Amino acid sequence: MHFQARAGEKVRNPVLQRALQKAKPLFVGKRAKGIAALADDALDFETLRTTCEGIRNRTLADLDVWLDIFEERATASGAEVLWARDGEEVGRLVVDIARRHGVSKAAKSKSMLSEEAHLNEALAAAGIRPVETDLGEYIVQLAGETPSHIIAPAVHKTIEEVEALFAKEHGRPIETRTSADIPDMTREARQVLRQHFLTAEMGITGANFLIAETGTAALVTNEGNGRMVTTLPKVHVVVTGIEKVIPTLEDFATLMRLLPRSATGQSISNYVSLLTGTQREGEHDGPQKTVFILVDNGRANLLGSAYQDMLRCIRCGACMNHCPVYFSLGGHAYGWVYPGPMGSVLTPLYTGIENALDLPHATTGCNQCGSVCPVRIPLPRLMHQLRTDQVERGLRPLSERLAFKAWAWLAGRPALYRWLTRRAARYLSWLAGEDGRIHIFGLAPGWTAGRDLPVAGNRTFHELYKARKRA
Amino acid sequence: MRVALYVTCLVDLMRPSVGFAALRLLEAAGCEVLVPEGQTCCGQPAWSAGERALAAELAKKAIGELEGYDTVVIPSGSCADQIRNIYPQLLADDAAWSARARALAERAYELTAFLADVLQVSAVPAAFDGSVTYHDSCKGLRSLGIKRQPRALLAKVPGLTLKEMSECEECCGFGGAFSVKFGDVSTKIVDRKCESIAAAGADAVVGGDLGCLMNIEGRLRRRGDETTRVLHIAEVLAGGGT
Numbered sequence: 001m002h003f004q005a006r007a008g009e010k011v012r013n014p015v016l017q018r019a020l021q022k023a024k025p026l027f028v029g030k031r032a033k034g035i036a037a038l039a040d041d042a043l044d045f046e047t048l049r050t051t052c053e054g055i056r057n058r059t060l061a062d063l064d065v066w067l068d069i070f071e072e073r074a075t076a077s078g079a080e081v082l083w084a085r086d087g088e089e090v091g092r093l094v095v096d097i098a099r100r101h102g103v104s105k106a107a108k109s110k111s112m113l114s115e116e117a118h119l120n121e122a123l124a125a126a127g128i129r130p131v132e133t134d135l136g137e138y139i140v141q142l143a144g145e146t147p148s149h150i151i152a153p154a155v156h157k158t159i160e161e162v163e164a165l166f167a168k169e170h171g172r173p174i175e176t177r178t179s180a181d182i183p184d185m186t187r188e189a190r191q192v193l194r195q196h197f198l199t200a201e202m203g204i205t206g207a208n209f210l211i212a213e214t215g216t217a218a219l220v221t222n223e224g225n226g227r228m229v230t231t232l233p234k235v236h237v238v239v240t241g242i243e244k245v246i247p248t249l250e251d252f253a254t255l256m257r258l259l260p261r262s263a264t265g266q267s268i269s270n271y272v273s274l275l276t277g278t279q280r281e282g283e284h285d286g287p288q289k290t291v292f293i294l295v296d297n298g299r300a301n302l303l304g305s306a307y308q309d310m311l312r313c314i315r316c317g318a319c320m321n322h323c324p325v326y327f328s329l330g331g332h333a334y335g336w337v338y339p340g341p342m343g344s345v346l347t348p349l350y351t352g353i354e355n356a357l358d359l360p361h362a363t364t365g366c367n368q369c370g371s372v373c374p375v376r377i378p379l380p381r382l383m384h385q386l387r388t389d390q391v392e393r394g395l396r397p398l399s400e401r402l403a404f405k406a407w408a409w410l411a412g413r414p415a416l417y418r419w420l421t422r423r424a425a426r427y428l429s430w431l432a433g434e435d436g437r438i439h440i441f442g443l444a445p446g447w448t449a450g451r452d453l454p455v456a457g458n459r460t461f462h463e464l465y466k467a468r469k470r471a
Numbered sequence: 472m473r474v475a476l477y478v479t480c481l482v483d484l485m486r487p488s489v490g491f492a493a494l495r496l497l498e499a500a501g502c503e504v505l506v507p508e509g510q511t512c513c514g515q516p517a518w519s520a521g522e523r524a525l526a527a528e529l530a531k532k533a534i535g536e537l538e539g540y541d542t543v544v545i546p547s548g549s550c551a552d553q554i555r556n557i558y559p560q561l562l563a564d565d566a567a568w569s570a571r572a573r574a575l576a577e578r579a580y581e582l583t584a585f586l587a588d589v590l591q592v593s594a595v596p597a598a599f600d601g602s603v604t605y606h607d608s609c610k611g612l613r614s615l616g617i618k619r620q621p622r623a624l625l626a627k628v629p630g631l632t633l634k635e636m637s638e639c640e641e642c643c644g645f646g647g648a649f650s651v652k653f654g655d656v657s658t659k660i661v662d663r664k665c666e667s668i669a670a671a672g673a674d675a676v677v678g679g680d681l682g683c684l685m686n687i688e689g690r691l692r693r694r695g696d697e698t699t700r701v702l703h704i705a706e707v708l709a710g711g712g713t
Binding site: 004007008011012324325328329361362363364365366367368370371384386387388389390391392396400401404405407408410411412414417421424425428437444445446447448449450451452453454455456457459460461462464465 | 478480482483484485486487488490491506508509510511512514516517519520521522523525528529532609610613614640641642644645646647648649650651652653654655656657658659660661663685686688689690692693701
C-alpha cells in the first residue's frame with residue numbers, strides 16, 4: 001500500500017485520531033517548557049544548537065577516524081566491536097552471538113536500528129525469544145505492530161487498546177480504565193517484565209551516542225529498563241548506527257543539554273547510562289560479554305552527498321512532534337521505521353528513492369520541524385532535494401511533468417497567460433455560482449473533497465487594473 | 472519612493488481585491504506604485520515540485536521584469552520568500568544571473584514588512600469595526616521572520632481589536648500542491664486551524680498569504696461557518712475589509 005492510501009485510512013480512523021490529538025499538545029508543551037528553562041541555567045537555545053550542530057558536523061567530517069578510535073578504545077576496555085553492512089548482517093551476527101552463549105531469551109531496550117534490521121524476526125526465526133522491555137515497545141510487541149514514534153512507540157494506542165492487550169497477555173479479565181489507572185497498569189507490566197530481566201541471557205540495546213575517547217555507549221532512558229537489560233543478562237549487545245559516534249565525554253555533556261529537552265522537555269532523562277567494557281573484577285553486575293554491532297545500512301552513502309546533514313540526527317523526535325502531517329496520520333502511515341519529517345528523508349535514502357516517492361511530497365513546507373531541530377537539520381530543504389532528485393531521475397509521472405512544463409511555458413508568455421487567466425476567471429466564477437464558492441471541482445478534486453473553493457469575482461487583477469488605468 | 476507591486480498569480484486570478492488593497496496602502500504611504508507588465512508567476516510551484524530548470528526559467532523572467540525598480544513589494548510571504556531567499560540559491564551557480572538574483576532579493580519585500588520596517592508607517596487608511604485573529608503563515612513567519620509587523624499594523628487600525636488564537640503559528644495545511652495531492656491530510660490539518668479560529672471568537676481571521684486564506688475559508692464554509700470573515704491583511708489595512 002502506498003503512503004497516500006495509508007494516509008487516507010489513518011485520517012479516517014477515529015481511535016487513532018483520538019490518541020494523536022491527546023499526545024500532540026503534551027509533546028509540544030513539554031518541549032517548549034524545557035527549552036524555555038534553558039534560561040535558568042543561563043543557556044541560550046540558538047547558541048547551544050550551533051554548538052551541537054558543530055559537534056556533529058566535526059564528527060561526520062572525520063567519521064572513519066572517530067570510529068577507529070572508538071573501536072580501539074572499546075576493544076581495550078574488554079568489549080568486542082563488529083561491523084554490519086546491512087540489517088540482514090545484524091540479524092546474522094546477533095543470532096550467532098546468541099547461539100555461542102546458549103541464549104534462549106533476549107531482553108531488549110528500545111532500539112530503532114533493530115527495527116531497521118528486523119532483528120526480532122531474525123531472533124524468533126532462530127528460536128530465540130525477543131522481549132521488548134520499554135513499556136511502549138512492550139505494548140507494540142504484544143499488538144504485533146511496529147513503533148509509530150521513535151521515542152513514544154505506542155503513542156497511537158488508546159488506554160482501552162492497551163488494557164485489552166494486557167488483559168489477554170497477563171491472563172485476566174478486561175477492566176474499565178481511565179488515565180488514573182496508568183500507574184497500576186504500568187506496575188502490572190513491570191511485574192511481568194521483571195521475570196524477563198531475570199531470565200534473559202542476553203540484553204540488546206541501541207545507543208544514543210558512542211563516545212570515541214572512552215569506547216563507551218551512552219544510553220538515555222526514562223524507565224530504568226535500559227539499566228536492567230545492560231546489567232542483568234550475561235551478554236550485552238549494542239546495535240547502533242555508525243553515525244552515532246561523537247569524540248568526547250565533553251561533547252556528550254553538551255549534546256545532553258538539548259537531547260532530553262527536545263524530546264520530552266526534561267532537563268535530563270531519568271536515567272543516563274555510560275556503559276564501558278564488561279564486568280570487571282570485584283564488580284557485582286554487568287555483562288561478562290559486551291559486543292558492539294556498528295551498522296551502516298545506507299549511512300555511509302550519505303557522507304559527502306547532498307544529504308550529509310541528515311546524519312547529524314540525534315533521534316529526539318522533535319521534528320515529528322511538531323509536524324502537522326505526522327499528527328494527522330501517526331507514524332505507521334510512513335511505511336517504514338522512521339516517521340515524520342526525519343522519516344520522509346531517511347526512508348527514501350535508506351530504502352531507495354524510487355520506493356518512497358510520496359514521502360518527500362507529503363509536506364506543507366511549514367518548517368516547524370527545521371525550526372525545532374536541536375542540530376539544525378534543514379529537513380524541508382532535504383525533502384525538497386529529494387523531490388528535485390525524483391524529477392532529475394525521471395521518477396515523476398509523465399502527466400505531472402507535462403503539466404508543469406505546459407504551465408511554465410504559459411507563464412513565460414504574458415499575453416497568452418493574460419488571455420487564458422481571463423477565461424479561467426470567468427469559468428471559475430461560473431462554476432462558483434451565487435454563493436461564490438466551488439463545491440466540487442473536477443480539476444482539483446483533492447481540494448473540494450473537504451473544502452469549498454472560494455472565488456472572489458470573474459475578472460483578474462491585471463484585467464481590472466488595465467481597465468482602471470484606461471479610465 | 473517608486474515601488475513595483477508584484478501581485479502574485481493567486482491574487483491575480485482568485486482575489487484581485489488583495490492587489491488593489493496593497494496598491495491603495497502603498498499609495499497612502501506616499502509611494503508611487505507601478506505594476507510591472509508581463510508579471511505572471513514567481514515559479515514557486517515549479518521549485519516546490521523539484522522542477523528546478525522550470526523554476527530557474529521563471530525566476531529569470533521575474534528578475535528581468537522587476538530589477539529595474541528600486542523596490543518590489545509582494546502581498547505574500549511565500550512569494551516574497553521565493554524571490555528573497557530561493558532565487559539567489561537557485562541561480563547561485565549561474566554566472567550571468569547570480570548577482571542579479573541577489574540584487575533583486577535585497578530590494579524585494581513582503582508587504583507588511585515593507586510597511587512596518589522600511590516605511591515605518593504611522594497610520595493606515597482603514598477603520599475596522601470588530602475583532603480579528605491573525606494566522607501566521609509559515610513561509611512569512613519562519614523564512615522571513617514576519618510576526619511583529621502585521622500585528623503592529625493592525626494595532627493602528629481604529630476600532631479593531633486583535634484576539635490571538637491559540638497556536639497561531641501552526642501550519643494551516645495548505646502547502647500549495649500538497650493541498651490537492653494530499654487533500655484529506657490537508658483538510659485534517661486545516662480542521663484544527665478552524666477550531667483555533669472558532670475558539671478565538673473573532674469576527675474575522677486575517678493573514679498575509681492568499682493560499683492559506685483560501686484553504687481556511689474553504690474549510691470554514693464547508694464546516695458550516697458562514698459568518699467568520701476571511702481577509703487578507705492588505706484588505707483590512709486598506710479599508711476594503713469593512
